[in-house]
Amino acid sequence: MPLSTPTIDLGDFCLRAWRMSDAEARARHGNHPKIIRYMFDSFGSPHTVEKAREFIEKSFAHDKSLRFCISVDEEAVGSLFLHVGEDVNRYSAEVGYWLGLEHWGKGIMTRALKTAVRVGFDNHGLRRIHATLDPENRRSAQVLKRAGFKLEGRLKHAVCRDGRFIDDLIYALVSTNRPDI
């Protein structure tokens, strides 16, 4: 079942579907070493306009994922997705996100995550949402904690970057344990 992407106005920013015309803004905000270092290799280093187009194209796919553009004054400044699992994991989703540096420190990411959690639990019947992150990514860990996520474990050498093995931390939030937000 394809999920449709709602538009959610949160005052100083919006969560909405991606548009092809977002490619240049996406590349401008996403192409920063502080973002790229925590992304998949397929994100691209650099994250070019061409790469941005590929991702936006993919976001139009009719699958079980929910892919939001984070936009400020109609400009794409970040990204947030929920990838829903399959088979016995079908009530579980992985969340991932990034935000352009010039919008850090305004609480945008925390509010975006809390909103995505609400949509995932209330509109899509999810039971569990989890995120994996680099142990050095303390900023992201703070965002997860503020949204009520709990650390579940450390996955040894789960990731290989630049020929080096690093651990992944896994954080999760379950709908029956959700904080009042």
Add this chain to the structure above:
Amino acid sequence: MEKLTNTCDLAPWKMEYARELAEIANNLKVKRYLRDAFPHPYALKDAQDFIAKALKAEDGFYFCIQAGGNLTGSISVRPRADVERFSGEIGYFIAEEYWGRGIATEAIRAMTHIAIKQYGLHRLFALIDAPNQASARACEKAGYTFEARLKDAVFKNDQFYDQMIYAFVDSND
């Protein structure tokens, strides 16, 4: 085939094992902690489809577990992608009549060795339903370490279960 174990051997799948596979797989006790996609009843056609997939090996590598000339189970590793490409998920099942003989432990140990030496993986992990203690014990005996308990990650038989991650990381790097 390299001799890695005492109690069982890992061997490549052959289409001629389909009948035996259908016999051992057609068992709700075997299916209990496997994915919903694992068929039940498990017909000869299901066995043939599985072996065809195993032989193509598009999403991973698949071996059958044999003991004393009999098919006793199935084991596979599916590597992940991108920055997780040196990490693979191990999955397996043992025929009910061979439970309790340490075959799973031996098969996991052998498969882990093959995954690292032959396929160049660095990390193997198993996702185990929390009530499946036999499987968790087999992983522990094979040298795997408990890493995380994923709250309510699995929905099966009309209820949510936690899923446990056990992992083995190659120390020779």
